[in-house]
Amino acid sequence: MRKKELKLVITFHTTADAMAMEKACKEYHVPGRIIPVPRAISAGCGLAWCAELSEKEEIAAMMRKAGIREEEMHECMV
Amino acid sequence: MIYMDNAATTMHKPQAVIDAVAAAMGSMGNAGRGANEASLSASRVIYDTRDKLCRFFGAEDARRIVFTNNSTESLNIAIKGLLNSGDHVITTMLEHNSVLRPLYEMEKQGVKLTIIKSDGKGMFDLRDMEKAILPETKMIICTNGSNLTGNYIDIEKVGELAHNRGLLFVVDASQTAGVFPIDVQRMHVDVLCFTGHKGLLGPQGIGGMYVREGLAIRPLKSGGSGVQTYSKTHPAEMPTALEAGTLNGHGIAGLGAAIDYLNEVGIDTVREKEQRLMRKFYDGVKEIPGVKLYGDFDTFNRCAIVTLNIGDYDSSEVSDELLTEYGISTRPGGHCAPLMHEALGTVEQGAVRFSFSHYNTDEEVDTAISAIRELAQD
Numbered sequence: 001m002r003k004k005e006l007k008l009v010i011t012f013h014t015t016a017d018a019m020a021m022e023k024a025c026k027e028y029h030v031p032g033r034i035i036p037v038p039r040a041i042s043a044g045c046g047l048a049w050c051a052e053l054s055e056k057e058e059i060a061a062m063m064r065k066a067g068i069r070e071e072e073m074h075e076c077m078v
Numbered sequence: 079m080i081y082m083d084n085a086a087t088t089m090h091k092p093q094a095v096i097d098a099v100a101a102a103m104g105s106m107g108n109a110g111r112g113a114n115e116a117s118l119s120a121s122r123v124i125y126d127t128r129d130k131l132c133r134f135f136g137a138e139d140a141r142r143i144v145f146t147n148n149s150t151e152s153l154n155i156a157i158k159g160l161l162n163s164g165d166h167v168i169t170t171m172l173e174h175n176s177v178l179r180p181l182y183e184m185e186k187q188g189v190k191l192t193i194i195k196s197d198g199k200g201m202f203d204l205r206d207m208e209k210a211i212l213p214e215t216k217m218i219i220c221t222n223g224s225n226l227t228g229n230y231i232d233i234e235k236v237g238e239l240a241h242n243r244g245l246l247f248v249v250d251a252s253q254t255a256g257v258f259p260i261d262v263q264r265m266h267v268d269v270l271c272f273t274g275h276k277g278l279l280g281p282q283g284i285g286g287m288y289v290r291e292g293l294a295i296r297p298l299k300s301g302g303s304g305v306q307t308y309s310k311t312h313p314a315e316m317p318t319a320l321e322a323g324t325l326n327g328h329g330i331a332g333l334g335a336a337i338d339y340l341n342e343v344g345i346d347t348v349r350e351k352e353q354r355l356m357r358k359f360y361d362g363v364k365e366i367p368g369v370k371l372y373g374d375f376d377t378f379n380r381c382a383i384v385t386l387n388i389g390d391y392d393s394s395e396v397s398d399e400l401l402t403e404y405g406i407s408t409r410p411g412g413h414c415a416p417l418m419h420e421a422l423g424t425v426e427q428g429a430v431r432f433s434f435s436h437y438n439t440d441e442e443v444d445t446a447i448s449a450i451r452e453l454a455q456d
Contacts, residue, residue, distance in 0.1 A: 001391060001399060001456045036394035036410050039428055045411040078395070 004077040008056050010049040011037055011071040018047040024066035025049070030059055038078050050078060080406045080442045085225055085253060085383050085433030087275045087282060091336070098335035099281055102328045109327055110304035120327045127334035128317070134337055135270060136261035137288050144317040145286045145325050149252040150176040151298075152271035152287035155320060156248045157181060157219065159295035160269075163188030165216040168207060171196040171417040172224045172231070177250055178417065181219070190214070196421040199374040200227040204235055208243075217246040222260070223253035226415040226431065227373030227422075228356070228383025230258070237266030246293070252276060253381050256340055257349050262288050269293070274329065277348075280336040284329030287320075295320060343436075351436040352382035355443050359432060360384050362447030368454040372422050372429055382434040388454050393428035396453060400430070404449040408432050 012018045022034055032051030037044070051059055053075060063070065081089045102123065107116030109124045125140065132140040146152045157180040161167055167184070169177060171193055185191045192210045194202045207218065218240045223230050233249050240247035248269040251260060255270075256277030262270050270288040274280035289295060300312035301322035312322055340348065357378050363369050368389045374380070388396055397410035411428040412419055419425045432446060 001388075001395065001453055002403075035398050038394050039392040039411075039426060043412060043426055043428065045414075045428075 006053060006075060007078045008032075008051045008053045008059070009035070009038060009041060009074045009076055009078060010051075010059070011041060011046070011074065012048070013069070013071050015047060017068060017070075018049065020066070020068050021049050021063070024062065024068055025059075028062045028066070030062050031055065032059070035078065038076060040076055041072075041074055080404070080438075080445060082432045082434060082438065082442070082446060083407045083409050084435040084438075085228075085276070085381070085431060086409055088277065088279055088435050088437075090435060090437040091279055091281070091332075092339040094335045094339055095280060095332045099328050099332040102331035106327045106331070108304075108324055111302075111324075123331045123334060124325060124327055127330045127337070130334055130337040130341075131286065131288075134341075135255075135288055136263050138263060138291050141316050142289050142291060143286055144289060144320040145284065145330060146320075147283055147326070148275070148285035149250060149271050149273040150285075152269075152273075152285055153177055153219075153248075153250060154180050155287065155295060155298050156269045156271060157184060158298060159320075160217060160246060160248075160293075161189045164190075164214060166190040166192065166212045166214045167217045167219060168192045168194065168210050168215060169219050170194045170202045170207075170221070171421050172200065172202065172221050172226075172229065173219075173415070173417065174221065174225055174250065174252065175414040175416065176252075177219060177221070193417065196418065198422070200224055200229050200372065200418060200422060201374050204239060207236070208239055211243055211245070215243075215245055217248060219248040219250070221250040221253070222255075222258065223251075223381040224373070224415070224418060225253050225381075225383075226413045226418045226429070227385055228253075228381035228433070229374050230254070230377075230380045233260075233267065234265045240268075241266035253383075256336075257345060257352065257381070259345065262290070269295075274333040274336070278333060278336055279339060280333035281329045284326045284333050289316065289320070297322065299323065348436045349382075352434050352438075353378050353380070355434045355438050355440070356380075356382040356384055358440065359434070359443050359446060362443070363450045366451055366454045369450060372424065383431060384433075385429045385431045386450070387424065387427055387429050388450070390427065391453075393424075393430045396430050399453060400446075400449055404445065406446055406449055
């Protein structure tokens with residue numbers, strides 16, 4: 001298994017929100033990717049958006065602009 | 079991409095299924111909503127598929143086959159339409175949330191629920207089920223195959239028990255329809271719930287149920303039926319009673335073509351190939367240090383699923399690495415089977431599920447085995 005790094009992991013209330021996030025990120029050229037929600041955050045399954053910590057402000061601004069609401073923003077090792 | 083998430087949905091569909099959906103989309107009207115040629119064409123395709131499913135599952139009459147969106151809808155119809163306050167129902171820890179959640183809802187409405195415990199290999203004892211029967215027991219509902227471990231449940235034996243004790247027997251065939259032989263009459267199945275997009279190789283969004291002759295289910299929905307327009311109540315006749323609204327005719331056309339494909343290739347051939355690939359994968363990973371396997375592998379007459387963990391690694395991480403480093407699609411997490419994970423002790427870690435189709439190849443399985451070996455070494 002590869003070495004873990006500290007990342008920004010954003011969880012959502014629904015899969016539809018996660019998909020909206022991916023679409024918006026593509027549109028706004030915001031880097032990152034969809035990952036399965038790490039068990040350290042929740043055992044409840046689902047998808048999360050994983051990106052560099054340094055992008056946090058930019059992503060938050062983009063989400064506000066795109067009208068996407070996160071469940072939570074985590075900083076964790078993935 | 080190497081697709082090994084066939085227990086979630088079979089991604090590779092026969093070309094005939096794709097062609098049938100496309101043809102239907104170019105020609106189908108609304109079935110039962112007129113006598114114009116387009117409408118009749120839809121009605122014919124839909125009836126034809128009903129008939130094929132009737133034969134496929136050994137049902138007595140095509141009108142006992144109802145179309146729904148998926149197993150979840152079928153199970154909701156069966157559970158909410160047959161149980162009443164004061165009834166007792168028996169199920170197992172192997173079940174998917176599509177069985178458990180409707181049952182929990184009914185529990186709040188006064189239905190008494192018993193969940194038969196599973197052992198560490200994910201199996202339950204039929205004698206426990208027999209012991210759980212009460213005077214007010216109305217139904218036994220269980221899966222034909224665990225979506226988490228792949229363990230196969232002999233529904234003929236459960237059906238015999240239900241039949242002998244005068245209970246309704248409802249089967250969730252989500253993981254087995256299209257792969258394992260199902261004969262509803264011989265197996266004493268009163269209601270069979272299936273989805274079209276897994277082993278049946280049809281499109282997503284089409285599923286169905288078989289309802290035994292003489293059994294009336296309170297419908298979940300009422301509405302348009304194309305007949306008895308001036309009646310204030312939805313028709314009670316089957317299958318219309320449980321099919322309010324426009325059917326997914328395009329999906330049904332695809333499902334009909336999928337049944338033809340399965341009849342042509344033979345489900346025994348499909349199952350033997352899947353089971354051979356499963357066994358090859360199991361044999362390839364079972365000795366790898368750090369790999370923990372779940373389920374009962376004393377027999378290989380099981381669904382083509384191998385579920386595992388590597389050490390204490392988060393299953394989501396392993397699945398993500400399998401995808402990003404090796405291009406292998408698997409399913410981590412809880413698989414909508416919370417009680418089965420409880421029984422296996424994997425609630426926190428989840429598990430990585432590999433599920434095979436007869437379209438998978440030996441080379442793909444070899445790649446997956448190598449990937450697990452490499453990941454377990456790190």
